[in-house]
Amino acid sequence: MSKTCHFCGNKNFRNSKVQYIYKHSDRFLIVNDVPCLQCEYCGEQYFRGDVLEKIEKEFNEIYSLGKEVKKEIPVPVEHYAELQPA
Structure with a gap:
């Protein structure tokens, strides 16, 4: 991995465990406690290839x-254009 965040340029990262949402077509898988490096400034997340392969296999x-x-959890789905104004 690069030593700087590709999003904000920060050089400080921390090991973290996050929720990862995998989507393919109209199907989803939510995986909790996924290890990653997270930028300490903007929160951008970086995952190792083997971690993502394991999620895809699952x-x-x-x-x-x-x-x-x-x-399993039900997830509501809406179209933005149909939402009521704030």
């Missing part, structure tokens, strides 16, 4: 092979 096992998940 997604495929769930949606292609029917793997059982620990939890």
Whole structure:
């Protein structure tokens, strides 16, 4: 990884665990406690390739092979143009 944030140019990062949302087509997988490096200034997150591959593999096992998940949540979906003005 570069020693500076690609977004803001900061040079300070911290190891962190974050929530990662994987989306493919109209399907989602939310994964908690995903390890990453996070910019201390702007919060931009950097993930190792093997971490992202593991998430993609899990997604495929769930949606292609029917793997059982620990939890499912309903997620409302709206179109911005149809939202009421503030």
